[in-house]
Amino acid sequence: MFSIPSFPKLIVLIGVITAIWYGFRLVGALDRARRQAERMARQAPPNQRRADVANVEDTVKCRVCGAYVPSRQPSRCNRSDCPF
Numbered sequence: 001m002f003s004i005p006s007f008p009k010l011i012v013l014i015g016v017i018t019a020i021w022y023g024f025r026l027v028g029a030l031d032r033a034r035r036q037a038e039r040m041a042r043q044a045p046p047n048q049r050r051a052d053v054a055n056v057e058d059t060v061k062c063r064v065c066g067a068y069v070p071s072r073q074p075s076r077c078n079r080s081d082c083p084f
Helices: 007-043 046-054
Strands: 059-061 068-070
Touching: none
Parallel strands: none
Antiparallel strands: 059 068
């Protein structure tokens, strides 16, 4: 009932098993990298996280062209009818 499979079938079987094994290794490495990145983000100093937020600047939308410009120092958009 059971016989020894042919050589090409054995090669294909070994190839499929190898591909699945490397696939699991790749998924594991990606998961480890993601976990390590999360761990590093949690261990970052709190003042560094606050400094990232401090770099955010409010903007206002130009009524004429629709471009967003900094609200503290708005600059012209090189249009003749620009209000800034």
